[in-house]
Amino acid sequence: MIAVVKQEATNDQLQGFIAWIENRGFKTHVSQGDNETIVGIIGDTTQIDPFLLESMSIIERVQRVSEPFKKANRKFHPEDTVVDCGHGVLIGGGNFQVMAGPCSVEGKNLIRIARLAKEAGATMLRGGAYKPRTSPYAFQGMGEEGLDLLLEARAELDMPIVSEVMDPRDVQLFVDKGINVMQIGARNAQNFNLLKEVGKTNTPILLKRGLSGTIDELLMAAEYIMSEGNTQVILCERGIRTFETRTRNTFDLNAIPVLKHLSHLPVVGDPSHATGYTRYVRSAAYAATAAGADGLEIEVHDCPSEAWSDGAQALTPEQFADAMRRIKLIREAITADLSERD
Ligand code: PEP
């Protein structure tokens, strides 16, 4: 971290600042230029609040040199992390996976949808048993019964299951039931107690970006999980809030290459929540694939008009099957070795 000291600061003030920093266990390196004096602060500067330094009268500005996320940072872990989701399904490091299924687990139709999704090429089954709904009067999910339906589908189809956990008190239940991947939803992306709780498990985590979360906030949320010991984190771009109202959210496609540059964790795109309308989901899925995502999470329902949540953005199994064929071609195009070509 570097602190730029104002030109008008006296030497006494500068020495006072240096003493303040060093008293906290950091080393300093002062570089006196013609126009400004820069104090380099050496040590674990994640412990320093840059805003506090900037509030000091002699400080012009403060800049971090290294990012505050360490465990999620590619600088300290250059190779891609490969997350083992169970049932032979790996994601990251060149392994591309598609999680598909209804927004909510609604009952016996789950197995029907799951069979069709698998047939079309889905490699993981998603379904929410605990649903974060904007209205307390909307369907809140089937709870434990919903998890059991996912387990039944998994037993028949031999594919890992992904489901959202909303409450730290439910984490142990998910672990006891052997849910393969716990999803942290956008609304809980900064629920630090929940992040710490899932961080104490060995279960892979699908971590969604917050509704208005920055890329750095997403990485710091991953850091919360990883700092507790769980390094099996998959990042998910699911659209963010902007001024645009034509779609449910604005799909931040940039986030995919940016996250892959900054972090070694696998990155997936969720074109369903990113757009909110079935008619746009496939385009967004293709774009995320082309942007280099390690996978996709797509909502699929065999009768979207009867879905208990998010029917407006569900693909039918036929639409999903068509999308999967094209996604496969896009993957082939972007991973092709062109070195032999003219
Ligand atoms: C979901 O996956 O159904 C969901 C609620 O997603 P998000 O947290 O991204 O809104």
Ligand code: MN
């Ligand atoms: Mn949904």
